[in-house]
Amino acid sequence: MCGRPREIAFTLPPRFITQNHGDQKNNEQDKKEEEDMKMEPQRDVLAHRGSLVPSGDGFGWSLLCTSSKRGGGPPPGMASRLCFSVEYRHSSEQLMVFLLRLSNLPPCFHGNVTMVELRLLPDDRRPRQAKARGTGPDPEFTDCFIFQVSALRVLRSTLSVCVLSVEQDGKRHVVGRVLFPLEGEFGQAGRVLWRDLETEEDPQCSELGDVQISLSYSTSLQRLSVVVLRARGIQLLTDAGVCVQVILQKHTQVVKMKRSCVVKGENDPYFNFKTTFKLRPQHLDEACVRFELQQPSSVRSEPPIPLGVLVLGPFMYSRGPQLQHWIDMVNTAQEPVTLWHGLRRPT
Structure with missing residues (x-):
């Protein structure tokens, strides 16, 4: 009579995580922390003006502005000013420009439609346009513009924003413009920026005339x-x-x-x-x-x-x-x- 074979002990080997898998987990965690850090400046914009939501116009984002009385107001003074934000995304090589609002427009423009024309100098010749919501001294915008530009070229570029006042008969008046060199401006991407409009009547800062x-x-x-x-x-x-x-x-x-x-x-x-x-x-x-x-x-x-x-x-x-x-x-x-x-x- 044959006896039962002796049982062989069997155990599962301990789970072994290779160094590559560990590095992958660390990299994923680092990426998540980096994305959170990048979102912080954007949250500052959202807290100041509104929220970003998906858009169906092909730009990918739209900026929903809240009432102009909410959040921080413009810096003190009576100059006409533009409130906006810029952010550069290195992964997709996209410069995003968020138009927020204008402040202290001259009284002669309060009843007109306010428009802006944006260019990325020196290459853009055809301007991108946006129309403000409502009229008055502090018109608001709901626009985000995306410029496809390499990381090297964006540092050599200047954002040009020309503010126009349009009468009912279509006649346009230049209210002023903002020229914003982008070099050195991405350390705190997404922060709210205020810039005075340069007008033709402004005295030039030239000692020679x-x-x-x-x-x-x-x-x-x-x-x-x-x-x-x-x-x-x-x-x-x-x-x-x-x-x-x-x-x-x-x-x-x-x-x-x-x-x-x-x-x-x-x-x-x-x-x-x-x-x-x-x-x-x-x-x-x-x-x-x-x-x-x-x-x-x-x-x-x-x-x-x-x-x-x-x-x-x-x-x-x-x-x-x-x-x-x-x-x-x-x-x-x-x-x-x-x-x-x-x-x-x-x-």
Whole structure:
């Protein structure tokens, strides 16, 4: 008679977690903590103005603003201001711009529709538009704009926001603009920002004086029209008067040079100097206009004395308001664009 086989002891081996799995868990935990940290600034925006919800307009998000009386108000002062927020998402290379509201619009614009035009300089030529909810001194927005831009290029870009007031007959007035360089602004992504609107009537911060320039471009005629209207606060060195020299350049090459008549001994001279240049559309990105205010020398054989210079052109030559002036001219063909600019020292 055969006996039963002896039982063999069997035990499950202890569960073993490889180093790779452990690293994966740690990485997942680190990612979660990083996402929570990124959401903190956004929660600050939401607490201030409202909440973000999925949108069906293709942008991915919409900003629902609460009453303008809630949350922190604008900084003290009577200047017109824009409230907005910016955030850059490195994973998708997207710059998100949240429009919140405007504050302290001038009374003459309270009954009009308020619109804004956004561009990401220097590349955007076609503006993105948003319309405010309601009218009055503090109109609000419910808009989020997404710009697809690489991490390297976004640091070299400037956000331009132009505020427009539109009358019932469709006539538009420029209330002011905000130029917001993005370099160094992503340390606290999503925080609420207040910026004063720059207006044409604002005095320029130039110790050498300012000059008012009008630019227009005709695509059909391939013609650039330039008008030097007037100047203010010019620091005259003598009583010989002042003139303005206008130069069209391509890279470092001078294409054409023109000079106005001399206006005698005035700190706020009125030039109304009009001139035109032949310029093909494909050269708009490589040409610029250089303005130089000069005083004739007392000795005829000597060159004139430079008082200050100004360069208007694309990103290759200009930044800030000077660049914006050129872009506005390109985008509003055949319509003159007039702005004040501060002079800088000749180099």
